[in-house]
Amino acid sequence: MNKQTFGAGIVRVLLQGAVELLLFFPLLLLLAAAVPPELPLWRWAGALPLCYAAGYAVNRRFAIRRFYLLLAAALVLGAVYTLLVSGLSWSSCWLLPVSWLLAYRGAKLASIPWRIYFQIKWYLVGLLLYFAASIAFHTIPSFQASIPLLNFAGLAALLVTLVMANQANVQQETLSGDREPAVASAVLRNNRLLIGLLAAATLAVVWFRKLQQAADWLRRQLVAFIEWLMNRPAEPEAPPAAPQPPAQPPQLPPAGEPAAWLVWLEKLAYVLVGILLAAAAIYLIYRLSGRLAALIKRCFRWLTGWLNRAERVQDTGYHDEVERLMTWELWKESQADRWKRWRQSRAGRGTKWEDLTDNRERARHLYRLFLQRAETGGYSAKAELTARETVREVEEQGTSGLPSEAAERLANLYDKARYGGGTIADEELRPVAQDVRNKKEGAS
Secondary structure, eight states: OTTSOHHHHHHHHHHHHHHHHHHTHHHHHHHHTTSOTTSOHHHHHHTTHHHHHHHHHHHHHHOOOSHHHHHHHHHHHHHHHHHHHHOSOGGGTTHHHHHHHHHHHHHHTTTSOHHHHSOHHHHHHHHHHHHHHHHHHHHOGGGGGGHHHHHHHHHHHHHHHHHHHHHHHHHHHHOOTTSOOOOOHHHHHHHHHHHHHHHHHHHHHHTHHHHHHHHHHHHHHHHHHHHHHHHOOOOOOOOOSSOOOOOOOOOOOOOOSOOHHHHHHHHHHHHHHHHHHHHHHHHHHHHHHHHHHHHHHHHHHHHHHHHTOOEEOTTSSOEEOOOSOOOHHHHHHHHHHHHHHHHHHHTTOOOOGGGOOSHHHHHHHHHHHHHHHHHHTTOOOOTTSOHHHHHHHHHHHTOSOSOHHHHHHHHHHHHIIIIIOSOOOHHHHHHHHHHHHHHHHHHO
16 A cells, blocks of 8 residues: 555545445435535535545545544544535535545545455445435436436446456455465456446447437438439539520429339339448458457356366465366356355354265365365465375475375375266275374374
């Protein structure tokens, strides 16, 4: 946090405050009912992000650590905001607690990362708030004028939630222990492309009627232009060289139905224009088909790799990755394991031997115990090594605590559980389990 320059921190907090206010914008519309008519929404609501920036600047400059001093500083900043925006007006005094809260949040952002202080669950709360407000505003006559603004802000909040949730998920999936997230540029580029396509599809669904009206208008203009080309008057002829005596102008025939050949020519023009448009679309699809197929393959590989990501051991450098292609059965198994680990973490306990359902899980559990004991002895696990290489390195450092034969059998069982896909007999697992678990109990 301190490595960032003061000006960049101000800009960052302004944007973060604007995102928070966007997600809870329905509450601001409700508060707008209590604002005097002479104080427009854009004036007081548009200045609220400045409360975040002011709180951040004060705490960044003076490093206030005591809670009551931080509250007092935020209160002063909120009072200054209220006086500048609404003056000494009792009808706008409710702006003071709102600006006080926002200034306090901005001050906390000087010491707490925003991704921790404003987690993804608050984005979901904001979307639920928009959903409830969209129903309530249609039933309250005084708020119906704000429905277009609510819809526009809700669409923006949905897109922001989509982007931020995706970014948080990518960072979470690339974290390893306490290290910073590191994402490959190709993966990040494909990820952003998928998010952009999803956002474009969302906009197309939301603005479907508007797009349909625009297409109809364009079609009508094209038809009118073709009709003008078909029915425009002929150019007047040049006057005769010699003067002619005045003559009675001929009487024009009364207007009637257009000639049959003109109607046929107009229909032919419609057909030709349709053929040209279809040919242009086919040519464009043909030109893009090669790149689109390659892009779909890359996106599919990325998505498959993301679904097949490893289960992680907390606070260690070991990654038990799954290298097989994701199938429905494997996906159900991974989700069941994730749910089981979540329930165990909520209950405050780790994985127990009795909780493991088959010998494949037990073999992988024994390998994790082996690594944890080796790391307790000073070994640093390397994710790029195979199980056999890891066991060999642990034996070289003398931190395994197992005989060489037992360690070799453990590596064989782990490879069979991870890559074999078959079952492991109890006779194969029992001696390895006795060596590893007895050593663990002796060490404890």
